[in-house]
Structure formats: structure tokens, C-alpha cells
Amino acid sequence: MSMIAAFYGGKSILITGATGFMGKVLMEKLFRTSPDLKVIYILVRTKAGQTTQQRVFQILNSKLFEKVKEVCPNVHEKIRAIYADLNQNDFAISKEDMQELLSCTNIIFHCAATVRFDDPLRHAVQLNVTATQQLLLMASQMPKLEAFIHISTAFSNCNLKHIDEVIYPCPVEPKKIIDSMEWLDDAIIDEITPKLIGDRPNTYTYTKALGEMVVQQESGNLNIAIIRPSIVGATWQEPFPGWVDNLNGPSGLIIAAGKGFLRSIRATPMAVADLIPVDTVVNLTLAVGWYTAVHRPKSTLIYHCTSGNFNPCNWGKMGFQVLATFEKVPFERAFRRPNADFTTNTITSQYWNAVSHRAPAIIYDFYLRLTGRKPRMTKLMNRLLRTVSMLEYFVNRSWEWSTYNTEMLMSELSPEDQRVFNFDVRQLNWLEYIENYVLGVKKYLLKEDMAGIPEAKQHLRRLRNIHYLFNTALFLIAWRLLIARSQMARNVWFFIVSFCYKFLSYFRASSTLKV
Ligand SMILES: CCCCCCCCCCCCCCCCCCCC(=O)SCCNC(=O)CCNC(=O)[C@H](O)C(C)(C)COP(=O)(O)OP(=O)(O)OC[C@H]1O[C@@H](n2cnc3c(N)ncnc32)[C@H](O)[C@@H]1OP(=O)(O)O
Ligand SMILES: NC(=O)C1=CN([C@@H]2O[C@H](COP(=O)(O)OP(=O)(O)OC[C@H]3O[C@@H](n4cnc5c(N)ncnc54)[C@H](OP(=O)(O)O)[C@@H]3O)[C@@H](O)[C@H]2O)C=CC1
Secondary structure, three states: OOHHHHHHOOOEEEEEOOOOHHHHHHHHHHHHHOOOOOEEEEEEOOEOOEOHHHHHHHHHOOHHHHHHHHHOOOHHHHEEEEEOOOOOOOOOOOHHHHHHHHHHOOEEEEOOOOOOOOOOHHHHHHHHHHHHHHHHHHHOOOOOOOEEEEEOOOOOOOOOOEEOOOOOOOOOOHHHHHHHHHHOOHHHHHHHHHHHHOOOOOHHHHHHHHHHHHHHHOOOOOOEEEEEEOEEEOOOOOOOOOOOOOOOOHHHHHHHHHOOOOOEEEOOOOOEOOEEEHHHHHHHHHHHHHHHHHHOOOOOEEEEEOOOOOOOOEHHHHHHHHHHHHHHOOOOOOOOOOOOEEEOOHHHHHHHHHHHHHHHHHHHHHHHHHOOOOOOHHHHHHHHHHHHHHHHHHHOOOOEEOOHHHHHHHHHOOHHHHHHOOOOHHHOOHHHHHHHHHHHHHHHHOOOOHHHHHHHHHHHHHHHHHHHHHHHHHHHHHHHHHHHHOHHHHHHHHHHHHHHHHHHHHHHHHHHHHO
16 A cells, blocks of 8 residues: 555645646546545636536546546535635635634645746746745645645756755745736836846746745744656556646657648757656655655755656757657648758857748748638748747756755655656657657647548648649749750750650660660
């Protein structure tokens, strides 16, 4: 029997961000391995016209939770959705709900955040700093709380090459940042943002670092741990391989490449692609929750959940395997044949962006206009290129994260716990994982049926023929224009024609002689 699974039995667990990519997998794992847990409280806001109950119903009835229904048939009774909006200072939680949370919660997993790279600083601070501070205040009023697990990111200190399992101070105290957001107007905030984030690439990584400082400063007597995952990708093993439900990280770019929109990305092929499967992150998170509550370390421990130290992959290998998988399992209705490559400098990157991204989009929009349809490709391509420019920072660098605490934790687990809560990425086969990732993007993000593969391949063959015809026509037009303007070209052309004529005459003559 797993000690970790038994630990969560009978517990009341609060998860923020439970409707997110990681939060869903965390909930699923808890229900599947500890079906005798008492309750999981989740803070849920209304979104896209759905009530909190409708959102929870949709999650529990999704494919991700299929196995949970077998081991925990009464899962609906064990999940308690509480309306909350972390944009509000008191989370807009009702008094009754707050009273229940404060009096009953045993473990907190704080996953909620804004993960957008381009959020205005005010919004990122509200969600990634102020909300964390507010949750810590709530935690300090929970008499039964055994552990508070904060999910940060391995990139919170991406301005450093080597990152230890420590909290690095930011130049400006979080409290001063939080206070200034209350009276500065948006224009001033936008102006000072570059100075505040310094050599970090975006407001996301900066506010995650601030959030860690808040955890350190306002932890009081709380029993806290911080987990820093790197680039979280689709599931590796459980509940099944390849599950993913958002466009973040590599997922969106895999779609863009598979649909033929993305043809090049400025990346360093040998740079470490520090991906970490979401189920691996969740297994480590639950192990950390158990270890923090049972062993009560004297200080806040930080756990790096990364793969580069144990089983490194690189972007060249990932890109190669992604393209190889497209050959076997193409996406449907591709705009062009998938054929992407990494460029390693800005000039070639700008050239390919013009030739392979912007020009085809303009040509296609011209065709749409000619056929009386609304042009859309240029707008989509510009947004994709903006997304790519935001992600390029992470594919042109490598980092080293120390993993002493993660390795220590692994050594503390029994063999049964190492099996049930496996976060040992040394066992990960990257080629298999990446192939399953692409298949998962096709099945769970694009909702494409595997039965459509023959038609998708037929479509790609049509695109290939159109591509050849287009290139041939382009060559003939260019050659015709060249001949009209250049005597040299005409001489070459006549030489080729006369050579072909003589060869054919000789060939015909020799074949009649043989008869
Ligand atoms: C040579 C072979 C190539 C084959 C591909 C190989 C894969 C290479 C992978 C490289 C990926 C590297 C990823 C590194 C990320 C590390 C980050 C650190 C990890 C973390 O701690 S948190 C990670 C989570 N955060 C993110 O991933 C970023 C989240 N996204 C954003 O911040 C915003 O989307 C962004 C990037 C600022 C763009 O904002 P905006 O312009 O407003 O666009 P939208 O978000 O509204 O989306 C517009 C449009 O694009 C689609 N979309 C969204 N995200 C992506 C994406 N990552 N890739 C592609 N497309 C994306 C979205 O659906 C929208 O479409 P609509 O139709 O809805 O308009
Ligand atoms: N994805 C990755 O590659 C990595 C993620 N992380 C960290 O892991 C954690 C989870 O990330 P991930 O699951 O990918 O992120 P998602 O964007 O998928 O989920 C974010 C969660 O936060 C919730 N949330 C956001 N704003 C609010 C709000 N105003 N009120 C209530 N809830 C809100 C979202 O709720 P809603 O559904 O209502 O929007 C959602 O449940 C984050 O802390 C992130 O920094 C760390 C490293 C890598």
C-alpha cells in the first residue's frame, strides 16, 4: 500500500487553479489513488457563460476522469466547488464558504496563476502575487492545515544560468509592488514595467519570482514547500499518455507546425528542451505534500521539477520527432505540408518569416478576396508570429537547475510510492513521449479522429502536387522573363533545346537501326 495515497485518505484538500491544465491532472490523480479522501475544495470562477457547477460537471465527465469513475463512483459528492475570483482581494468567497475552508482544510495546493507572458503587470501582480498573499493569510487561519504547497515555475529566475533550490530576492520588495499597483495608473505601470522586470523576459516570470518572495516573507508558522516545474507538457503515462488541454508551451506550436502555418522558428537546436510531463509534476507535487506534512522540514524547501539534469532532450531532437510524427499521423485540413525548421540567427529568421509566413498569408488573403471571402490569414499569421517571438526566449537558452531536494525526496519514497507517484524522468523515452504528445494534440486538442488519417494523407498529397505545380509555374515565369531580358539566358536556352533535340534524334536513329 502506498503511504502517500494513504496519507491523503480522509483529508480535506483545497486546490486553486483546479480547472487549469495542471489542476485537473492533480485532482484526477488524488481521486484515483486516494478515493477515500474526505473532500477536495476547488476555487472556481464562472467563465465563458458557464456556472461553476457546469464547469465542474464538464471536467468530471471528460475523458481525463474516465478511470476515476471506476474507483471513485461518488466523486461528485467529494468535490466541493466554491465560487471564487482571485482578481478580487477577498476572492469574492462567501462567508459560509470561507468559514468552511478555514475550519476544515488540511492541505493546500496553490496552482492558480496567470501564465500569459504578455499580461499587463497589474493583472499579473494581482494573480501571481497578491492572490498568493491573500491565500497565505487564509492559510494562517486554518487550524487543521498540515501543508501549503505553492506551484511556481523553474523560470522564475530565468535571468540566471544556474538556479539553486533557493528563493532569489527581487530588486523591489513585493509589498512595494503590490501597494504601487493600487495607485499607479495603467500608463505609468506600462512605462515602468520594463525597468521592474529587468533582465527577465516577461511579467509572468517576474511575478512568479515575486510570488515566491511573498511565500517566504509571509509564511509565518506555515508548513510550506515550493515546486518549480519547467515546461509542462502532455501526460507521459497517466491516466493515459498524451493528454493535454491547452495551447500553452509547445502544444500551440505543434498545432501551428502540423497545420503548416509555422515553417521556421528561431531556436538553438542543441539547447536543452526542458519539458516535464504534467503527470510527473503532479506525482512530485503529491509526494511533496505528503513529505512536507509528515516530516515538517524546518524551512521552506524548493523542489525543481525539471528533466535536463536527469534525462536531457534538445530542441533539435524534439523538432525532428514532431515532424516525423506528422509524416505518420498528419493533422487534418492542413494549410500547407508540415515542413518546419529551426533558424539560428535573426536575419535568416526574418527572411523566412517574410518568405514562408507573411508572403503566403498575403497571397492566400488575396485569393480569399478574389473568391468573395473575408481575408483572415494575415491576422492569424501575425498573432502566431507574435506568440513565437514570446516563446523564442525559452528555446534559445539552456539552464541548469540543482535537484538536490527532488533527489532527496525520491530517496525518501518506498518502492511502492516510487511506483505509484513516479517522478523519475530518467525512465522517460523522449521519442515515444514526443510522438504521444503529437498524437494527444491531434486527439484531445484538435478533436481529430484517427480514422481520418487516410483522408489527411490524401490532402497532403494534393498540397504537395499544388506546391510542385506552383513552383514549376513560378520557375517558368521567371525563366521566360529572364530570357526576354538576357542574351546569355537565350543562348543557354537554345543550347539546352538543341542538345535535347540532338539527343532525341540520336536516340530515335539508334532505336530504328536496332529493329
Ligand atoms: C522545427 C519543428 C518545429 C515543430 C514545433 C516544435 C515545438 C517547439 C516548442 C517550443 C515551445 C517552447 C515553449 C516554452 C515555454 C516555456 C514557458 C515557461 C513555462 C511556464 O512556466 S508557464 C507556460 C505557460 N505559458 C505559455 O506557454 C505562454 C502562454 N501564452 C501566452 O502568453 C499568449 O498566448 C501569448 C504567447 C502571449 C500570445 O498572446 P495573444 O497574442 O493574445 O494570443 P492568444 O493567447 O490570444 O492566442 C492567439 C491565438 O494563438 C493561439 N495560441 C495561443 N497560445 C499559443 C501558442 N503557445 N502557440 C501557438 N498558438 C497559440 C490561440 O489559440 C489564439 O488563436 P485564436 O484562434 O483563439 O485567436
Ligand atoms: N504550463 C506550464 O508549462 C507551467 C505552469 N507552471 C505553473 O503551474 C500552475 C498551473 O499552470 P497551468 O495549469 O498550466 O495554468 P492554466 O492557465 O491551465 O490554469 C490556471 C488556473 O488558474 C485559474 N485562475 C486564473 N485566474 C483566475 C482567477 N481570476 N480566479 C480564479 N482562478 C483563476 C484558472 O482558472 P480558469 O479556468 O477559470 O481560468 C486555472 O484554473 C501555475 O502556477 C503556473 O505558473 C509552472 C511551470 C510551467
